[in-house]
Amino acid sequence: MIETDIAIVGAGPVGLFTVFEAGLLKLRCHLIDALPIPGGQCAEIYPKKPIYDIPGYPTILAGELVDNLMAQIEPFKPTFTLGERVEGLEKQEDGSFILTTSDGTKIKAPVIAIAAGLGCFEPRKPPLENLAQFEKKGVDYIIKDPEKFRDKKVVIAGGGDSALDWSIFLADVSSEVTLVHRRSSFRGALDSVEKVMDLAKAGKINLVTEAEVTALSGNGKLNAVEITHKKEGKKKTVEVDNFIPLFGLSPKLGPIAEWGLNITKNAIEVDTLDYSTNVEGIYAIGDINTYEGKLKLILCGFHEGTLMVQSAFKRIYPDKKLSFKYTTVNGVQGFE
Secondary structure (H helix, E strand, O other), X not given: OEXXXXXXXXXXXXXXXXXXXXXXXXXXXXXXXOOOOOOHHHHHOOOXXXXXXXXXXXXXXXXXXXXXXXXXXXXXXXXXXXXXXXXXXXXXXXXXXXXXXXXXXEEEEOEEEEOOOOEXXXXXXXXXXXXXXXXXXXXXXXXXXXXXXXXXXXXXXXXXXXXXXXXXXXXXXXXXXXXXXOOOOOOOOHHHHHHHHHHHHOOOOEEEEOEEEEEEEEOOOEEEEEEEXXXXXXXXXXXXXXXXXXXXXXXXXXHHHHOOOOEEOOEEEOEOOOOEOOOOOEXXXXXXXXXXXXXXXXXXXXXXXXXXXXXXXXXXXXXXXXXXXXXXXXXOOOOO
């Protein structure tokens, strides 16, 4: 049995930074994640994706952010259970909880912090008849290493941040980038939309709007896609090496949905005072939670984790006085 102060379900950026804030209060953390490495989606799905909205970093690769967070929390000696999914939750008579993973590992803690991002997720796939035939043979749903697409002809489909950001990034990597979107307007950040438009005007991206990829073809490996314009119904075949549909992820809470938490649209309802759930001792931070005005940003998750540990301390040590101290004055005092 592993015993800790806070059991954090999810080892993405928000879960990792929570270790730092908890450590400042001398609280120990154990993180559990179904992925085999810390970092969540940033490490497993898009480690080479640039992130532009982390304070103090005009741009930072997702994998680099994870590396920095791991270095930041090292003084607090967090422990990990990786490659195992949390399956069961039992509340004990003393008010603590015991989590059980898919491999039977048990973790006991007085506080549970759910920082599971989108939960269990899978990519949303376009309804193409022979899509599965070309998976891993030219069709990719995530980009782990952009070097895979070096000097390749790439077609990206989608209108959100991922489609825009990767189109911008691959414009300097791939020999040819075509972005296909079914509408004329995009859902992503305005700055990214402007960059894509500028790259299209400069001839560095082929931008095709009000159109969809409607067919794939190839002999064992993908070598062409069919693009259909919605208004005219005109079809065009484009030679490609890779087709990357980026329509987001379909989130599922998995076993967490059975824990008696208040849930709205696959997200856990919380009190913004401390990001507590309706179950005393269980908190939810990051993309997994929902409240009025919620923004799914890493920055917001950092804020939520910071306030959450203050409340967790009071639950764990109700008789101790918690005094707020600035790290600029006291520095970072790790665990022995």
